[in-house]
Amino acid sequence: MSFLRYLRKINTQLQLPTRLERQFSNAGTKSAILQYEKDPQPQFTDTETQRLLQSMTQMQLDKVFRKRTVPDNDNEIKFMTTEQLENEFVKMIEKAKHQLQMPPVVKVKQDTERIISKDPALKDFQNTKFVFTDITYGLRQSDRKVVVRDVDGTLSYAPLETQKRMNQLYFPLKGRTFHTPRMFSEQEYLQRCLDDHKYEFVLDRLTVQYEPYELDFHQISAQVFQHLNESKEFDQLRSTRHFGPMAFFYAWHHCIDDLLYDMIRRDYLQNAVELIALSYKLHNVPVEFRKTISELDALQPTPEKRALNQLLSSLKSKEEHEGIQQEIQTAIGKAESDFAADEISLKFIEAYIASEHALKKVQLELAVQTLKEINLEKLQLYHGLKKAHGMHAS
Amino acid sequence: MAVRLLQKSIAQVYSNTILNQFGSSANVLPVTPYTISYRNTSFFNKLPADEIWRGVTAVSNAGKKRGRGKGSGKKIAKDLNKGQTIGLGKKNVIWPGLNAPIVRGNDLIRQQKLPECLDREKHIINLRDSMGRFRMMRLSPIDRGWSGTKIPGRSIGPPDTVGEEYDFFDTRVLENKIVFIMKGNMGRKRRYSVLSITGNGNGLGGFATAKAPEVRTALRKSKNRAGQKLMNINLCENRTIFHDFYTGFGKTKIFVCKKPDGYGLICHRAIQTICKVIGIKDLYAKIEGSTNLQHIVKAFFIGLLQQKSYQNISDVTNFHIVEYQKEKNGFTEIKAIPHSTSKIPNKNHVIDLAQYVLEKRNVLRKKAIPTFYLHSKGHNLFVTKQERFRNHETVRLYKSLHGK
Numbered sequence: 001m002s003f004l005r006y007l008r009k010i011n012t013q014l015q016l017p018t019r020l021e022r023q024f025s026n027a028g029t030k031s032a033i034l035q036y037e038k039d040p041q042p043q044f045t046d047t048e049t050q051r052l053l054q055s056m057t058q059m060q061l062d063k064v065f066r067k068r069t070v071p072d073n074d075n076e077i078k079f080m081t082t083e084q085l086e087n088e089f090v091k092m093i094e095k096a097k098h099q100l101q102m103p104p105v106v107k108v109k110q111d112t113e114r115i116i117s118k119d120p121a122l123k124d125f126q127n128t129k130f131v132f133t134d135i136t137y138g139l140r141q142s143d144r145k146v147v148v149r150d151v152d153g154t155l156s157y158a159p160l161e162t163q164k165r166m167n168q169l170y171f172p173l174k175g176r177t178f179h180t181p182r183m184f185s186e187q188e189y190l191q192r193c194l195d196d197h198k199y200e201f202v203l204d205r206l207t208v209q210y211e212p213y214e215l216d217f218h219q220i221s222a223q224v225f226q227h228l229n230e231s232k233e234f235d236q237l238r239s240t241r242h243f244g245p246m247a248f249f250y251a252w253h254h255c256i257d258d259l260l261y262d263m264i265r266r267d268y269l270q271n272a273v274e275l276i277a278l279s280y281k282l283h284n285v286p287v288e289f290r291k292t293i294s295e296l297d298a299l300q301p302t303p304e305k306r307a308l309n310q311l312l313s314s315l316k317s318k319e320e321h322e323g324i325q326q327e328i329q330t331a332i333g334k335a336e337s338d339f340a341a342d343e344i345s346l347k348f349i350e351a352y353i354a355s356e357h358a359l360k361k362v363q364l365e366l367a368v369q370t371l372k373e374i375n376l377e378k379l380q381l382y383h384g385l386k387k388a389h390g391m392h393a394s
Numbered sequence: 395m396a397v398r399l400l401q402k403s404i405a406q407v408y409s410n411t412i413l414n415q416f417g418s419s420a421n422v423l424p425v426t427p428y429t430i431s432y433r434n435t436s437f438f439n440k441l442p443a444d445e446i447w448r449g450v451t452a453v454s455n456a457g458k459k460r461g462r463g464k465g466s467g468k469k470i471a472k473d474l475n476k477g478q479t480i481g482l483g484k485k486n487v488i489w490p491g492l493n494a495p496i497v498r499g500n501d502l503i504r505q506q507k508l509p510e511c512l513d514r515e516k517h518i519i520n521l522r523d524s525m526g527r528f529r530m531m532r533l534s535p536i537d538r539g540w541s542g543t544k545i546p547g548r549s550i551g552p553p554d555t556v557g558e559e560y561d562f563f564d565t566r567v568l569e570n571k572i573v574f575i576m577k578g579n580m581g582r583k584r585r586y587s588v589l590s591i592t593g594n595g596n597g598l599g600g601f602a603t604a605k606a607p608e609v610r611t612a613l614r615k616s617k618n619r620a621g622q623k624l625m626n627i628n629l630c631e632n633r634t635i636f637h638d639f640y641t642g643f644g645k646t647k648i649f650v651c652k653k654p655d656g657y658g659l660i661c662h663r664a665i666q667t668i669c670k671v672i673g674i675k676d677l678y679a680k681i682e683g684s685t686n687l688q689h690i691v692k693a694f695f696i697g698l699l700q701q702k703s704y705q706n707i708s709d710v711t712n713f714h715i716v717e718y719q720k721e722k723n724g725f726t727e728i729k730a731i732p733h734s735t736s737k738i739p740n741k742n743h744v745i746d747l748a749q750y751v752l753e754k755r756n757v758l759r760k761k762a763i764p765t766f767y768l769h770s771k772g773h774n775l776f777v778t779k780q781e782r783f784r785n786h787e788t789v790r791l792y793k794s795l796h797g798k
Contacts, residue, residue: 065725073654073721077637077729079713079744088716088726095724179796314728315714 033222034253039107043282044248050102052274052281052293053244057100059303061310063239064096082315089311093304102244109213114157122153131158133166141167164211175208184209184220194227203242225249234262251279257360260349264367267374269345270296276352285357292348299341328385332378339379346372447473459582477521486511540663545570545588547667550613553592553621565592565617566667569687573605588612589688592620593671596632600624601668601691627698631655633675636704637751641697645684648693649757653678654721664690672698680757702751704730713744 043049080088130149146158146166158166168176183189183205193202202224210217225246228234237243250256256279263272273296277289301309329335334342346368353364437446453462481493486508490496494503531543539547545567552563569589577583585605590613593599600623604615630636630652638651648665653676659666661679664687669677681690704715708730715730767773 061725065719065722067721068723070721070723073656075654075720076718077652077747078716078718079711079747079750080716081713081744084744085714085716085726085728092724092726099723182796315731 033219034226034249035218035222036105036107036252040248040252041104041106043252044105049248049278049281050244052278053102053247054100055303056247056271056274056278057102057241057243057303058239058268058271059093059096059100059307060239061092061096061307064099065092085315086312089308089315092311093308096307097304100239100241102241103207104212105245105248106213108215108218109160111159111161113159116147116155116157119153119155122149124151125153127151131162131166133170135170141171160214173208175205177209180216181205181209184216190220190223194224197231197233197236199224199228199233199236200240200242203237221245222249229255229258232258232262234259235266247275247278251275251282254279254283254357257358257364261360261363261367264349264364264371267371269342269349269371270300273345273348276349279357287351287355289348292344295344296341299337299344324389325386325391328382328389331385332382334378334382336382339375339382342375443475472522472525474522476525477518482514484510484515486514539567545609545613547663550590550617553618554614556618556621560592560594560621562594562596563592563598563621564595564671565590565620566671567613567616568601568664568667568691569603570609570612586612588616589691590616590620591668591671591691592617592624593668593673595671595673597627597629597673598624599627599668599672599695601695603688625695625699627672628701628703629673632673634677635674635698636701637707638748639697639701640752640755641693641700642683643693643696644686644689646686646689646693647682648690648697649680649682649752649755650694650697651678652676662690665694668694705733707747707750708732709734711745711750715747 129151132147132149134145136144144163144167146163147155148158148162149155165178167173168178183193183202190202203221206217206220206224210220228237228246229250234243234246237246247256247259250259256275260272260275263269263275273289273292277293279285280287280289300306349364349368352358353361353368358364437449441449479493481489488494488503488506488508490503490505496503533543537548539545541547546569548567550565550567552560553565554560567588567590569587571587572584573587574582574584585607586609587603587605588609589601589603591599591601600620602616602619602623604612604619606612606615628636633655635650635652638649641648641650650661653660655676657676657678659669659675659677661669661677662681662685665677665679665681668691669675679694708715709732712732712734714728714732717727717729719725719727
């Protein structure tokens, strides 16, 4: 326990300079690209973090399954029984989950020279290097052995670049090219993409072209996220696989306020709480957030469940929707549990704004105030409607 | 005259051979060259020029009655003889006996060169130009029909306003042909029959045939009649049909398939035109049997009108109808839910919707016949030789794009 306290103490001491650094970087974000100073992987792959990120990503099915350009766009019309349709919906949710699988955030892998043997006898046998690749079928890219025999007779494991190239040569990955696409090699082109707000396109291509442990991957993704933080087009990445890494990036680098503001403005209060909780978790801030999160979880369904319910509700014919309570809920867009959840989340968010961690306090306070007023109106309307229909107001 | 000429020539050939046999040249008279005509009779020497000329450019009376020689009104060939007479040419020469009398008064006229007449050439060219040139009727490519300057496939504008307005309507001719009937006093009487279709490109369409002795009248009549016979056709997503269907009329059988956005109209040209006028953009249709145009049109319209709505099919079969959308990565959208949910069968045996809408017909899908040289020795050799170049094109394209 004392050890933990000691760690926290160190952490608080450490936070001061980092924040100063961040403020400095905020002044000229374009010049400085933020980097993960230590390995983010253990924090990122942690179950709790993953759950928070998934919940923040949401699962808006019409966004996950949006229209894309495909070689075959033929639609198939089928008969189905209710049972089959329900199974189909479950499958669709599985598919959506697969689509939303986040690319991992790991540290940059350093190239180390690993020599297997030095054979001076083979020196100048040839005036070129020889690369040997194990092309056994079914190996993982990282497990594939690639070794190089140098001109001076040294046999060593190939550097990462060569390894990637050989993998691409024998087992090409669709969409990955040998030459770096100009979009990534030339800043001018990347900047144009970013200015057009084609964030998802850039990130998708980045994920295909690079491995997550490459330096370029880190630098370009950081650049995209920083640009996004300025343009505030967060909604573009919502319900895509890049939302999680983006939120993680902001939480790690102490710049969640803009995203938080966007979430409050769009009435995604639970997500806002989760974002704050993530930031607390990453920086070991001594605030108890797990209780609030579990309370909220009890009140609100997970994104997957919500999506499945939405699908299943379309299955019911109009007569089955008849419950007046349901009708009121759909008219207002909120149920009783939502109002309760909002109250808990607002309390948590206000506590955050009041604390020293929030930077854009005035803006956030205003957003919260506006939301509160709207919520109050909705609540009054909700109760009024219930009364009018002769139901007990709880 | 001709017979005599032939006798003479035979006699000459005979005498020549005899002389050659004896080999003596002392008594031989000089032989003047003769043009030998072996054909004694032909229309060239039987008919006068104007009749021959008419035979080239005109049609016989009987032919005209049968509708032949439609191009006879146009100038097909030019009479290059016009303005030219024998004896008068480029060089202005007096030939006594040919273009001048031999004796004038007491003088004998001699052959004589006169100064060149410069206007003659110009005069002939002017004459030829005035005859008119054969020229194809020029049509803007947009206005063209199915073939050349023929009317079928061409637009003839919206129906005339009679009571109601036909805004945004367009009429297209599908068939234009000559038909005959027998009349008591006039005998075989010729008329033009025109089949045309009109529509507003948004689900309204109508077709009609009309006959008239003049093409123009027939076109107008059929256009206006089509405007009076409009039918409402429901379009799926405002671009295609609701489901595949089979339809027929007479010996014409049509299989029509619903197609995704951007597919286009892959079907008979008449069906294409109908679809364009009605507002269908994506469809595939295959005609089996007779391609009688009137039957195609009737069959296609019957098929369009007999389509069932999803809700209707769902109510009858008690199944949900869903659409599996490949462009949305396999998103399954509910199209219709049966009216009475209690009756939904719980068994997992589901009938095929394609079978249901095609009324248990199976469309014959022929396999593509492989080319005759496939797997032949030469072709196999070619393929093995070509293999090493297989990626060159893409690499060249890549290099031209990226400059590396």
